[in-house]
Amino acid sequence: MDYRREIDGLRALAVSAVVLYHFWPSVFKFGYLGVDIFFVISGFLITLYIYERLSIGKFNFKTFYQRRIIRILPVTLFVLFVTSILASLILIATDHDRYLKSLIGALTLTSNIYFWRNGGYFGQSDFLKPLLHIWSLSVEEQFYLFFPIFFFIIFKFIKSFKIHLFALGFLFSTGLLLYSYMLKIDYQNLAFFFMPFRAWEFSLGSFAALIYFKLKPKHNLVSLFVSVIMIILGLTFLTKFIVPGLIVVIGTALFISMKYCSNVFLDVFFRSRLVSYLGVISFSTYLWHWPLGVFLGYISMDENNIYSKICVLILIYILSMLSYKFIEQPFRHSIKIKTVVSFSFTGTIILLVFAASSLFINLFKNKESYLSKVASSIQSHYRCNILEHRNYGASRACIINPQGKNDYTLVLLGNSHAQMYAPALEPYLIDRNEKGLNLSLTGCLPTVQLNISSNCLRKAKTNLNAILNDKNILTVVIGLTWDDDQLIDSLGSIVLDPTKAKLLSAVQDLVNTLEKSGKKVFLIGPITYPGYDLPSILIRKIKFKGISSETTLSLLKVDSINFKSKYEFLLAELRTRLGSQFIEPSNKLCDTNNCFFGDDKGVFFSDSNHLSFYGVEKVIDLFSIIK
Numbered sequence: 153m154d155y156r157r158e159i160d161g162l163r164a165l166a167v168s169a170v171v172l173y174h175f176w177p178s179v180f181k182f183g184y185l186g187v188d189i190f191f192v193i194s195g196f197l198i199t200l201y202i203y204e205r206l207s208i209g210k211f212n213f214k215t216f217y218q219r220r221i222i223r224i225l226p227v228t229l230f231v232l233f234v235t236s237i238l239a240s241l242i243l244i245a246t247d248h249d250r251y252l253k254s255l256i257g258a259l260t261l262t263s264n265i266y267f268w269r270n271g272g273y274f275g276q277s278d279f280l281k282p283l284l285h286i287w288s289l290s291v292e293e294q295f296y297l298f299f300p301i302f303f304f305i306i307f308k309f310i311k312s313f314k315i316h317l318f319a320l321g322f323l324f325s326t327g328l329l330l331y332s333y334m335l336k337i338d339y340q341n342l343a344f345f346f347m348p349f350r351a352w353e354f355s356l357g358s359f360a361a362l363i364y365f366k367l368k369p370k371h372n373l374v375s376l377f378v379s380v381i382m383i384i385l386g387l388t389f390l391t392k393f394i395v396p397g398l399i400v401v402i403g404t405a406l407f408i409s410m411k412y413c414s415n416v417f418l419d420v421f422f423r424s425r426l427v428s429y430l431g432v433i434s435f436s437t438y439l440w441h442w443p444l445g446v447f448l449g450y451i452s453m454d455e456n457n458i459y460s461k462i463c464v465l466i467l468i469y470i471l472s473m474l475s476y477k478f479i480e481q482p483f484r485h486s487i488k489i490k491t492v493v494s495f496s497f498t499g500t501i502i503l504l505v506f507a508a509s510s511l512f513i514n515l516f517k518n519k520e521s522y523l524s525k526v527a528s529s530i531q532s533h534y535r536c537n538i539l540e541h542r543n544y545g546a547s548r549a550c551i552i553n554p555q556g557k558n559d560y561t562l563v564l565l566g567n568s569h570a571q572m573y574a575p576a577l578e579p580y581l582i583d584r585n586e587k588g589l590n591l592s593l594t595g596c597l598p599t600v601q602l603n604i605s606s607n608c609l610r611k612a613k614t615n616l617n618a619i620l621n622d623k624n625i626l627t628v629v630i631g632l633t634w635d636d637d638q639l640i641d642s643l644g645s646i647v648l649d650p651t652k653a654k655l656l657s658a659v660q661d662l663v664n665t666l667e668k669s670g671k672k673v674f675l676i677g678p679i680t681y682p683g684y685d686l687p688s689i690l691i692r693k694i695k696f697k698g699i700s701s702e703t704t705l706s707l708l709k710v711d712s713i714n715f716k717s718k719y720e721f722l723l724a725e726l727r728t729r730l731g732s733q734f735i736e737p738s739n740k741l742c743d744t745n746n747c748f749f750g751d752d753k754g755v756f757f758s759d760s761n762h763l764s765f766y767g768v769e770k771v772i773d774l775f776s777i778i779k
Contacts, residue, residue, distance in 0.1 A: 158412040160431025161422040166190055167434040169387050171441045175461050182390050187288050188353055188397040192404040194292055195357025202300055203365050206307050218489055220296050225496035226483040227475050231439040232503055235282055242447055244691050246527030252507040254283040259504050263290040268345040277531055277688055277759060280450055285442035287345055294347040295354050313366055320359040327352030332395050338548055338594055353401050360409035371413035379407035436472040444468055453692050523694055525754040529687040529764035534574040536590060544591060545618035546611035552588035553581040560589040562627040563619060566598045568762060570631025573676060575768045576775040591615055597632050599658035602639040602647055609642060620669045627672045634678035652722045660729060674778060677723060677736045680715045680747040681761040708750040712742045737771040
C-alpha cells in the first residue's frame with residue numbers, strides 16, 4: 153500500500169487528543185474521541201489491505217493474522233511487562249489484585265468486557281486503573297477476528313463493487329442505530345466498551361477504503377477543509393442531539409477516503425516531519441501514556457502540579473521513541489515471522505501464568521490489614537447482575553435475590569442512591585423466599601413534579617405509571633440523592649431549591665400517589681458523604697504519606713452541624729408524614745456531634761458518595777421495619 157503521510161498526521165492528532173484528555177480532562181473534555189479516529193483508520197487500513205490482496209488473488213488469513221501479531225503484540229507485551237513490575241511496587245494489595253485481573257483481560261482480548269463489568273471509563277476510580285486504555289485494543293482485536301471472515305465471504309461470493317459498498321453501508325447504519333439505541337436506554341457502558349456497538353466506526357473506515365481503492369478520488373480544498381473542520385469540531389464540541397463520536401468519525405472517513413490535496417495552511421501540520429513521526433510512534437505513545445499517568449496520580453493523589461505532569465509526558469515520549477526503534481521496528485522488519493509469533497505466544501503465556509499465580513498467592517496475603525480492608529471498599533457498592541436485567545418502564549430494572557422462588561412484590565425505586573441499599577433488603581427477601589425489583593434511574597430522581605432534567609422527568613413518569621399499573625407490587629422503597637439545589641419542572645423551567653422545600657413537596661407528592669394506589673411506601677432519608685473518592689485516596693495517604701491511625705480516624709468524620717442545618721426541616725417533615733415508614737440511615741452514621749465515613753474496621757463508602765457493603769451493614773437493622 154502507498155504510504156500516506158497525512159494518515160500519520162491524523163494518528164498524531166488522535167493520540168495527542170487522547171493524551172491531553174487523560175492528563176487534563178477538564179480542559180480537553182472530548183479528547184477521548186481520538187480513539188474513535190483510530191477505529192476508523194484501523195477499519196480503513198485492514199480493509200484496504202484485504203481488498204488489494206483479494207483483488208490479485210493473494211489474500212490468506214495466516215498472513216493477515218501474522219501481520220496483526222507483528223504489529224501489535226511485541227510492543228504491547230513489553231509495555232505490559234514493565235507496567236506489571238511498576239504495579240507490583242506501587243499498588244496496594246487489593247488494587248494490585250484488580251490490576252492482575254485486568255492484565256488477564258488484556259492478554260485474553262477481553263479487556264473491554266472486564267472494564268465494562270468493573271466500573272467504566274469516566275468515573276473517579278477509573279482513572280486509577282493502569283490498563284484501562286487496553287480496552288480499545290481488545291475491541292480492535294475482536295474486530296480483526298471477525299471482520300476479515302465477513303469481508304472475505306462477501307468478496308468471494310459477490311463480485312459487485314456496489315454490493316460490497318452496500319454491505320459495509322448496512323453494517324455502518326445498523327451498528328450506528330444499535331449504538332444510539334443502547335445510549336437511549338442508558339446502556340452507556342455497554343455501548344462504549346462492546347465491539348458490536350463500535351463496529352459502525354470500523355465499517356465506515358472500511359467503506360472509505362473501498363471508495364479510495366476503487367474510485368481513487370482526490371480532495372479539493374472544500375472537501376479537505378470540511379473533513380478537517382469536522383474532526384476538530386468533533387474533538388472539541390459535543391451536543392446531546394448528536395451521537396458521541398459521530399462527527400469526528402464521519403470527518404475522519406471523509407478525510408482518508410480521498411487523496412490529500414496540498415494546501416499551504418494544512419501542510420504545516422500534515423506534511424510536517426515531526427507530526428508524521430509523532431504519528432509513527434503513536435501506538436507506543438498510546439500504550440505508555442496511560443499507565444505512567446495513572447501511577448503519577450496514584451502516588452500524588454491528584455496533587456501533582458503541571459511540572460510533574462510535563463516531566464511524565466516527556467518520559468512517555470522518550471519511552472515511545474525507544475520502544476518504536478528497538479521493539480516495533482525490529483520485530484516488524486528484521487526478525488523472522490516465526491520468531492515473532494513464538495515470542496508473542498511465549499510472552500503471553502508467561503504473563504498469564506504470572507497474573508494467575510499472583511492472584512492465587514495474594515488470596516492469603518495480608519487481607520486482614522486495615523489498608524486492605526479500606527481498599528476492598530473501592531467500588532464495592534451494589535451492582536446488578538447483567539443476567540438479571542429486564543426492561544421495565546423507562547429503566548434497566550434488575551432482580552434482587554434472583555434465587556427467590558416467589559415473584560417480586562417489592563420494588564426499590566430511585567437512582568444509584570436507592571440501589572446501594574439493595575443488600576439491606578436481601579435478608580427480608582430471603583426470609584420470604586421472594587425476588588425483589590430494583591428500578592433505578594441513573595443520574596435522575598424518581599419524582600415527577602420536579603427532576604434533574606426534562607428527560608429525567610419523562611422517565612420518572614414512565615416508571616411511576618409502570619409501578620401503578622403493576623398489581624404484583626405491594627411495597628415501594630424509595631431512595632434518592634437529596635443534595636440538588638437546582639431542578640427542572642414539567643415546563644422545562646429551572647427551579648432553585650436551596651431549602652429543599654420544593655424537593656420535599658415533590659417527594660411527598662410521589663408518596664401520596666403511590667399510597668393512593670394501594671402501595672405501602674417506605675422512604676430512605678439523606679446521608680452525609682465525603683464528596684471525594686474516600687477509600688482510594690485514604691489508602692494512598694496511609695501508604696505514601698504514612699499518616700497515623702489517629703489522623704486516619706480524624707479523616708473519617710465531619711462535624712454534623714452542616715448536615716443538621718441542611719436537612720433539619722426536611723427530616724422533621726418526613727418523620728411527621730411517614731412515621732415508622734421513614735428510614736433514616738443518618739441515625740446510624742451520625743451521632744450528636746459528628747457524621748462518620750468509617751471506623752477502625754473499614755470505611756462506609758465505596759467512592760465519593762455511595763455506601764460500600766460495609767457501610768450498608770451499619771444501617772441494615774433500620775430496614776427490618778419492612779418485614
